[in-house]
Amino acid sequence: MVTQMTPRPDRSRWPAVLIRERARPERIRSRPNAWWLAVGTVCFGAFMGQLDASIVTLTYGSLRTEFHASLAAVEWVSLAYLLTLVALVVPAGRLADAYGRKLLYLYGFTVFTLASGACGLAPSLTALVVFRVVQAVGAALMQANSVALVSTSAPRERMRTALGVQAAAQALGLALGPTVGGALVSTLGWRWVFGVNVPIGLVALVAGHYLLPRTQARTRVAGFDWAGLGLLAVATTGALLGVSAASGLAVPGWGVGLLFAVSAVGGWTFVVRQGRAPAPLVDLALLRMRTVAFGLVGALSGYLVLFGPLVLVPVVLTARGASELTAGLVLTALPAGFALAATGGDRLLPRSLTDRGRCLLGAALFTVGVVGLVATPLTVSGLVLVLLLTGIGLGTFTPANNTLIMGAIPAHSSGTGGGLVNMARGMGTALGVALVTLALHFAGGGAAEGARWAGLVLVGASVAAVVSGWAGPRRDVAGQVRPR
Structure with missing residues (x-):
């Protein structure tokens, strides 16, 4: 059941301040570009989440040395986070549809920021993994609402642009992550990789309080x-x-x-x-929609391709004697290409090109890119070119893919829809980390042989993205009226 009324908090059980979404100040709400302010605020979370994800892979070597652990054990610093995120992001989106997306988004930032500080102080690998689980709880509350806040704030005709800006913020986090992470690990140590999230989180909390809109359309939840x-x-x-x-x-x-x-x-x-x-976590009716089902397959495949190289490249380069900083600088080419395409695609591509066409074009480009990981020598210059092309393809594909999915989902279920999108992203990210690690482990010929097997995994995911774009909708989905 959908309602436009904001439910009153139960003052007999909870302090009202903890469960009430506060309105934006009138001088902000009345601005014609208020939706851009909301999108910009959401970009804090997009930036922060991807900065964290791309930084962490560069700590693997230091963590193995300090805690005397194997690569398979250390990868759980990433996988524990991703598993928790995948399990909670859809329930978090469903709760946000009922109780307020702004409210849960800000709670997510609070938990994520505090847990980031705890990760930086972790005394053991086990403690670090536990703190990463807590950090992922906050990330689930943020990510379940990020796409929903963008799609419900922006006018329908500007949704792809808004989602492209959010994707660019993610790409910026990815781009800075390897460089910042490599520099931090090489100079101050791995603990500062997590501490860098704290000041960003504090700024985002203040911005979110004043700039994010309250939830207008809600879905009542009869149970959990x-x-x-x-x-x-x-x-x-x-x-x-x-x-x-x-x-x-x-x-x-x-x-x-x-x-x-x-x-x-x-x-x-x-x-x-x-x-x-x-009261199911996932409305199967949404998954029966052709656009949503194939779109989620594409979202998973795209993020597998995006994150697989973040594990593969540092392992290959450091095995050849390169520093973490060098590996980070090389990796920057991937998110840099992503950001370039996500922000400039609307200016460079024909306006007549549909979202489906953009999905197919982007998937074709990053398929060519990952084929290069298998077919060309993994030199520094070669990696930069291959990763740049892969990033351009992903930056073209991702905003169009997300627009098709969210445009097909009713506004009152946008939190659940955003949760599904981020669940697909999280599964893709986790599989990118896990399958690349598996390929490296089973490679009998060392890092170069492992890179070829990992490259084949990424090629398979790229082909799946092409198929999802081809089998998806034959035309763009008509939009619905979005609340202010």
Whole structure:
């Protein structure tokens, strides 16, 4: 059930200040470009999340040295974060549709910022992984609402531009991450990689309080599907733990098979429950929509291609004697190409080119790019060119892909839709980390051989993105009226 009324807080149980969305000041709300201010504020979260994601992969070497751990163990600094994010981002979006996207977005920033400080002080690898889980809870509250806040704030005719700006902010975080991360690890140490999030988070909290709009269209929630949440966590954790175990963790072969079996059963049971639960986490009607279903496949594939090289390139270059700073500078080419295409695509591409056409063009470009990882020698100059082309393709593909998905989802379910988009992104990110690590582990010929196998994984994901764009909608989705 959808309502335009803001529900009154239950003052008998909760302090009103904790559960009430505050309106923007009138002088901000009345500005004709107020939606741009909201989009710019959301970009803080987009920037911060991707800065963190791209920085962390550059700490692997230092973490292995300090904590005397294997690569398969250290990768859980990333995977624990991603698993928690994937499990919680859709429930967070559903709760935001009911209780307010601005409210949960700001709570997410608070948790993320505090947990980032704790990660920088972690005394052990286990403690670091635990703090990363807490950090991911905050990230889920942010990311479930970021796409929804952009899509409901911007006019329909400007949605792709707004989502492109958000994608560019993500790309900027990715671009600065390798360089900043490499410099921090090489000079101040890995702990500062997490500490850098704290000042950004404090600025974003203040901006969000004053510039983000309150939620207008809400969906009442009759209950919460805790069993569904558990099954989703079992399915995603089992799959990625199985891949990680196969990558070098001390788990016997039968244990790896058992993890994949548990994941498959959990995923099947989750889907069955979502069709029967009175208040499901995921509205299966959304997934039956051609645009949404194929769009989510494309979003997952695109982020797998985006994050796979962030693990692969530092491992290959440092194995050849390069520093973390050099690896970071080379990696910058990928998000730089992403940002260039995401912000300049509307100016450079024909206006007659549909979102579907942009998806196909972008997917074709980054497919050519990842083929270069397999077909060309992995020299510094060669990597820069290949990563730049891959980034341009992803920057063309991602805003158009997100626009198609969000344009097909009703405004009152935009939080759930945004959660689905970010869940697909998170799964793609996690698979990019896990599958590249698996390829490197099983390569008998060293880093170069592992790079070729990892490149083939990325080629497969690129082909899946091309297929999703081709099989998706034949025309752009008509928009609906967006609330101010």
